[in-house]
Amino acid sequence: MSEGLRLADIRIALDGRQMIALDRAVRPGAVLTVMGPSGSGKSTLLAFLTGTLPPAFTARGRIVLDGRDVTDLPAHRRGIGILFQDHMLFPHLSVAGNLGFGARGGNRAQRRARIADALTEVGLEGFGDRDPATLSGGQRARVALMRTLLAMPRALLLDEPFSGLDANMRSSVRGLVLDHARRRGLPVVLVTHDAEDAEAAGGEIFRIGRI
């Protein structure tokens, strides 16, 4: 199988002590949920997947995305999009500026149109000139999602991106993100400590650490 995200025989150790052993394939549009309490190594796995593992760790195994081995590529060449809990919108750019940062290719007019479409798609038409600091949590999450999708990733990492939201907003944003990923056929790795997130994602659940 060459489509999707393959995490082939990944083993991550710190000071010789194995923290994570994982061998899974995530099909396009499917979700692999990684669950574990804090300190269990969830962020270590994320760091490995994004190529930012601190040198103190040793890691084996390959990350293969759509048939391409991306294990040794730097973060910006992997084609893996990330959504964070705090959304990480760039505070010095407007909402449109943030989306433009992510959008690939196209001339000025095309980019502007794509940004406007993206905002409309998540119910934020006319928000382009806004300061991200003035948005609500749910609005930020939606801008962050569209920013990531405009960069046309081939896989999606979700680092507890729903944790900071209140219950109602949480399920609607979660539904939106998962729906977009499914429609675009993106393999998703969802890292969470929340059972409801895991259940809503509907995919295979991989537990790490002592539970």
Place this chain on the structure above:
Amino acid sequence: MTRILPAFTLVALFGPVAAGLVGTLLPAAGYLPAAGFHEPSAVAVARLAAWPGLIPASALSLGTGVLATSASLVIVVLIVAGWSGTRAFRWIERALSPLLSVPHAAAAFGIAFLIAPSGWIMRLAATPLGVTRPPDLLILGDPWGLAMTAGLVAKEVPFLLLMTLAALQQARPGEAAAIARSLGYGRVTGWLKTVFPLVYRQIRLPVYVVLAYSMSVVDVAMILGPSTPPTLSVQIVEWMGDPDLEMRLVAAAGALLQLLLVLGALVLWRAGEKLVARYGRRWAAGGARHPGDGPVRALGLGLTVLSAGAVLAGLAALAIWSVAGFWSFPDLLPESLTGRTWARHSGDLAEAAVDTMAIALIAALIALILTIGCLESEARRGTRLTPTGLWLLYLPLLLPQTAFLPGLQTLLLSAGADTGHAPVIAAHLVFVLPYVFFSLGDPWRAWDPRHGLAAAALGASPARVMLAVRLPMLLRPILTAAAVGVAVSVGQYLPTLLIGGGRVATLTTEAVALASGGDRRAIGAFALAQTGAALLPFALAIALPAMLWRNRAGLHV
């Protein structure tokens, strides 16, 4: 780039220092071919030893340095211990921060204008006392160096206070002081017994910098210090300016002595620290509460207000003198105000201001590039500045300027290298670089790296992450660091004088050169211009981000 820039940084910091020390050691050992001394000999040391001023000048250097450092430290400790967390303290903090960038020379001139026999303080006292002529007192340049010490204290208190405040954030004393108070300790005693030991560890190097600086300062000593004999460092500079090349041998031997004096004082201070620590532990365990610490708190506040007030009133005196018409003693204000002084010196002022800002901006820009290169390399390799690295950054500030700058000048001249702007900038960089690094280091490291990861995951290369995300987000601290660098450069006297070979005239060298002449109006104009050159970049560093990011609430402080 991330490998080359840290290497360049080391060269920029230690190239001039090492070369200067060699250039000091050789003539001190009697070797100076340019003056006809081709064989090592003890001639330099012997002639220095024969100078009758040797003992008093050395004692003056040691005495004023240790006294200024101790007094500054005590004032800072008293004000922080007695007042931190209060509204008065926040007010003091705000008032003292801008004073940090007031150049030493300008502050010293201002204080001279206050305490001179015909200065403002005497004018205030004259009318009630019925005095009509300035009293014949040797206040400026008193043989004990007390005026000079006062000038140093007024400038070092803001420096040590800001260093202490930064240290307080790192030391995380938490509730220690509150717990001590709940146990019945007075505010000052509780702070001294619980928080001070944590904080002192963090401000030890800045305290050493103050000690080394105070012992070997030249511009403040020329303005406020004694003249027969002057301090050792001033005498070294006078020898360096002597047309007789042989005197450079004596200057080199003096520079070596100055270095040994400072190193000796640092060792002595360290021993004093250990003694205080041993006594302090016993004192802390003794359980004495001293709850009635009102008088001590009042003393701390009084001394701080006095030292800050002296600098501020001094600047006011400079400003008034620069526009004073006829001003007779004991009038508090001149009879008329005039722009004549500024008009008469406008050409010289403009020329000096251009040179000053060109040197300062280039030095600050180079320092900024090297600093960002080092910090970025730190971030990419996942390393942190080690204690050794920190010491290396502090080292150029712990060596007296008079120990290696004369040697650097001698070396440049004997190598046939030209003195002028480029070497002056290189010499300024030695002092600008550490302060720019200290200023930018913490905010740079406090930046959330997930912003970088978010950008990289969107396909941004490391260079784009740096230019389009990290630098704009850190615009405010970067501009502040640049302003710190400019202020440090503007304030440099000795590197400009010695390495510029007298051909580079900045506002600082021009102002200090006026010290012996006594033209108060000209001094007022040049010292005020010098202060402006140091303060203006800070105003820009605050205004520019506020303007650019006025619609970006996430970047407001």
